[in-house]
Amino acid sequence: MPERRTAVPVTFDGEDFEAYDDESVLQAARRNGIAIPALCYLEGLSVWGGCRVCVVEVAEDHRLRPACATPVKADMEIKVHTPRLDSYRKSILELLFAEGNHVCAVCVSNGRCELQDTAVEVGMDHVRYDQQAPARKVDASHAKYVFDHNRCILCTRCVRVCDEIEGAHVWDIAERGAGSEIIAEMDVPWGDAKSCTWCGKCVAACPTGSLFYHGKAVGEMEHSADIIRVLASARGKGEWLSPEVSL
Amino acid sequence: MTTTVEDQPEPKAGSHPSGDDRFGLVDKALKRTRYEQHALIEVLHVAQDVFGYLDADILMYVARALRLPPSKVYGVATFYSLFTFEAPGDHSCMVCTGTACFVKGADDVVRDIATEFDVPEGGTSSDGRLSLTTARCIGSCGLAPMVLLDDEVLGKLGSEEIRQRIRDLLATEEEVA
Numbered sequence: 001m002p003e004r005r006t007a008v009p010v011t012f013d014g015e016d017f018e019a020y021d022d023e024s025v026l027q028a029a030r031r032n033g034i035a036i037p038a039l040c041y042l043e044g045l046s047v048w049g050g051c052r053v054c055v056v057e058v059a060e061d062h063r064l065r066p067a068c069a070t071p072v073k074a075d076m077e078i079k080v081h082t083p084r085l086d087s088y089r090k091s092i093l094e095l096l097f098a099e100g101n102h103v104c105a106v107c108v109s110n111g112r113c114e115l116q117d118t119a120v121e122v123g124m125d126h127v128r129y130d131q132q133a134p135a136r137k138v139d140a141s142h143a144k145y146v147f148d149h150n151r152c153i154l155c156t157r158c159v160r161v162c163d164e165i166e167g168a169h170v171w172d173i174a175e176r177g178a179g180s181e182i183i184a185e186m187d188v189p190w191g192d193a194k195s196c197t198w199c200g201k202c203v204a205a206c207p208t209g210s211l212f213y214h215g216k217a218v219g220e221m222e223h224s225a226d227i228i229r230v231l232a233s234a235r236g237k238g239e240w241l242s243p244e245v246s247l
Numbered sequence: 248m249t250t251t252v253e254d255q256p257e258p259k260a261g262s263h264p265s266g267d268d269r270f271g272l273v274d275k276a277l278k279r280t281r282y283e284q285h286a287l288i289e290v291l292h293v294a295q296d297v298f299g300y301l302d303a304d305i306l307m308y309v310a311r312a313l314r315l316p317p318s319k320v321y322g323v324a325t326f327y328s329l330f331t332f333e334a335p336g337d338h339s340c341m342v343c344t345g346t347a348c349f350v351k352g353a354d355d356v357v358r359d360i361a362t363e364f365d366v367p368e369g370g371t372s373s374d375g376r377l378s379l380t381t382a383r384c385i386g387s388c389g390l391a392p393m394v395l396l397d398d399e400v401l402g403k404l405g406s407e408e409i410r411q412r413i414r415d416l417l418a419t420e421e422e423v424a
Contacts, residue, residue: 169316174325185317186303195316 008074013081019072026054026067029080036080037089037118039096039207040155041068042225044232045164048156053092053118056080064088089122098129101136101150102208108221109209115153136181141191144214145203147182151210154180158202158211161228170196204228270308272297277312284313291324300331336371336378338416340396345384347391352406356392357381359406364413376417 005020012034019028024047029036038054041047049069056067059077064085067078079085096102096115104110136149156173159182163169170193174183184193203211204227212221230239263271276293280286290313294305301324310320324330340360344353357368357379366372366379385393390402394409396416401409 163316169318172316172318172322174318174322176326183318183321186306186321 008072010072010074010076010078012078014077019076021072021074023072024068025056025065025070025072025076025078028072029067029078034080035121036067037121038068039114039118039153040157042157042161042205043229045157045160045205045228048160051092051096051153051155053089053122055085055088057082057085086122090124093119093122093124094127094129096153097124097127098131099134100152101133106218107151107209108212108216108218109151109223110219112219112222113209114207114223114225139184139190140214141189142196142214143191144198145190145200146212146214147190148210148212149181151208152182153208153210154182155207156182157205157207157225158182161201161205165228165232166197166199166201168195168197168199171202201228201231265308269297273305273308274312277309282313284315287313287315287320287323288327291320291330295330300334302332333371334375336366337376338397338413339378339380340394340413341380341382341385343383343385343391343393343395344381345388345391347388348384348393351391353381353392356394356406356409359410360413363410364417377413 005022007018008021010017010019010028012029012032017028017032017034019025019032023031026036026038026041027043036054036056038051040049040051041054047069049066052064052066054067055064056070057063057079058065058070059079067080093115097119102115104113104116107113110116134150136152138149139147154173159169159171159173162171170184170190171182173180174187175181184190185195190196203213204224206212206223207225209221211223262268263274273290273294276290277286280289287309290309291301291306294309295301298305306320306324307317309315310317313320325332342348342353342357342360344357360366360379361368364372364377364379366377368379368381371378382395385395387393387400387402390400392402392404394401394404396409396412401412404412
């Protein structure tokens with residue numbers, strides 16, 4: 001017997017909306033058609049709360065809360081757009097762009113990139129911080145896919161989708177802080193990772209041009225994170241194999 | 248709790264299927280923690296005490312035993328700075344670089360040792376004789392600058408005196424050999 005969800009009133013930027021008490025603030029907002037930018041959140045995967053792009057303010061205090069990891073409560077007054085929040089989101093995007101080597105003009109995902117789209121959405125038009133220009137590797141050892149660590153923002157979507165949906169757990173994060181990187185198994189080249197099933201879910205889930213198919217040129221790579229959403233949550237929602245969903 | 252090689256009983260030669268009896272000591276830790284996955288860090292500590300360092304084979308052995316993904320074990324092991332992936336040198340020299348020791352010139356001490364004994368900070372000299380590490384405050388700031396040479400505490404010494412002690416230590420060892 002599934003537990004009944006209770007509808008509770010909340011406000012987003014002063015407007016009244018209905019949310020369910022088992023939702024996160026981000027889920028409630030998206031269901032009501034309110035856009036909150038987010039990078040590490042992917043419906044159907046566990047909540048990571050690492051990118052901090054989805055921060056919102058809740059009226060009871062002035063702490064910034066990640067919308068993806070904040071449960072809805074009745075009569076919550078949520079602010080999505082304030083000058084402070086907008087400037088913080090912009091800063092986060094600038095820091096992400098300064099940390100890796102994100103050169104859209106030569107990227108396989110140019111024009112179809114969640115990171116790029118989010119930067120546009122929050123109005124980031126230049127980077128005020130020094131570019132770190134790290135020397136990161138490109139792992140093209142896999143016969144089907146390529147992992148370019150220069151474009152990785154460590155959102156861990158690939159780690160979570162591989163662990164939670166595919167059940168292989170090929171990926172994880174090694175090291176710490178600024179030295180963190182995604183590794184396959186014992187830091188082996190992807191092509192040598194015996195636990196990889198070649199399913200491609202990590203590639204589908206990637207929000208940047210970090211994971212892509214061999215042979216894709218600039219602007220040719222299209223990620224389809226929606227596939228992951230369907231795989232993970234469509235059955236529960238009664239959307240499984242419905243005509244609108246084509247894999 | 249730390250377990251050292253000395254504390255453990257000598258295993259029977261050839262008693263472990265891998266051919267390396269040291270894995271038997273890791274097995275003991277695995278059994279003591281009932282192969283619980285959350286005991287990963289404790290088992291890694293034992294493995295490092297037994298082998299002196301962790302390499303891919305050892306990590307894979309622990310991962311298989313605990314039924315954890317290799318990438319998870321590797322990620323945990325590389326996250327913590329107390330785990331090391333290189334064989335340590337015959338002697339260890341740890342220089343405190345906490346605030347008090349910094350004021351008393353710990354940076355110079357580290358640089359001088361690194362230059363004279365050709366050992367990179369956080370690494371081991373090419374002849375495997377000396378490892379040089381730094382620590383953030385050992386908690387005896389009155390002795391700044393503080394150096395731990397193997398198990399001996401050296402306090403309030405200048406760079407030259409510290410290096411003389413290291414020279415003496417390395418020299419006595421050579422005489423024995």
